[in-house]
Amino acid sequence: MTNDARHDEASDGPGERLRILSSAHLATGPHAELSELEFGLIIAHNAFSRWVVRCMAAAGVTDLAVTDVLVLHHVHHRERGKKLADICFTLNYEDTHVINYSLKKLAGLGLVRGEKLGKEVFYATTAEGAALIDRFRAVRGRCLLASVEGELADGASLSDVARRLRMLSGLYDQAARAASSL
Numbered sequence: 001m002t003n004d005a006r007h008d009e010a011s012d013g014p015g016e017r018l019r020i021l022s023s024a025h026l027a028t029g030p031h032a033e034l035s036e037l038e039f040g041l042i043i044a045h046n047a048f049s050r051w052v053v054r055c056m057a058a059a060g061v062t063d064l065a066v067t068d069v070l071v072l073h074h075v076h077h078r079e080r081g082k083k084l085a086d087i088c089f090t091l092n093y094e095d096t097h098v099i100n101y102s103l104k105k106l107a108g109l110g111l112v113r114g115e116k117l118g119k120e121v122f123y124a125t126t127a128e129g130a131a132l133i134d135r136f137r138a139v140r141g142r143c144l145l146a147s148v149e150g151e152l153a154d155g156a157s158l159s160d161v162a163r164r165l166r167m168l169s170g171l172y173d174q175a176a177r178a179a180s181s182l
Contacts, residue, residue, distance in 0.1 A: 037168075055143065059135035061109065067093075069136075071102040072125070075112050076133050081122030092169060 019036045021027050027035035049066040056062075056069045064072070070091055075082050088099050103123055106112040111129035114121040125133065151157060 055136055055139050058139045059132055068102045068105055072106055072111055075123045076125040081124045083120050083122055
C-alpha cells in the first residue's frame with residue numbers, strides 16, 4: 001500500500017470494515033465515521049455540481065455556474081416571486097453578494113426579472129427562463145432519472161436521506177457559529 005492509499009483509507013483493525021476517507025487524521029476518536037460521511041459529502045457535492053452545470057449546458061445555456069443554476073431553479077419554484085434574503089435563506093447561502101451576482105447574471109441573460117414592490121425586489125423567471133427549466137427537466141429525465149434503480153428508486157429511503165442531510169446541515173451550521181465565537 002502506498003503512503004497516499006494509507007491516508008485515504010482507515011479501518012479499526014484486522015478484519016474490520018475499510019472506511020474510505022480523505023482525512024484519516026479526522027477519523028480517530030468519537031464519531032470517527034463522521035469523517036467517512038464528510039468525504040462522501042465532498043465527492044457527492046462535487047459530482048452534483050458538475051452534473052447540474054452539464055445538465056444546464058445540455059439544456060442550452062453553457063455559461064452558468066452551479067450557484068446560478070440553483071438560484072434559477074429556486075426563483076422558478078412554485079412560480080412566485082422571491083426576495084434576495086429568502087433565496088439566500090432557502091439555499092443556505094450566507095453571502096448575499098454571491099446570490100445577488102447570480103441574479104444579475106441571470107437577469108442579463110434574460111432568464112429572470114426583478115420587480116420592485118415597496119422597498120423589496122422580487123425575482124421571477126421570464127418565459128425564456130421557464131422554457132430553459134423545462135429543457136433542463138427533460139435532460140434530467142433522460143440522463144439521470146432513467147438510471148435511478150434499486151435502493152435509489154425507493155422514494156421513502158431518498159426522503160429519509162434528505163431529512164438526515166437537513167439535520168446534518170443544522171449540526172454544521174451550529175458548529176460554524178460555535179467556531180466563530182472562539
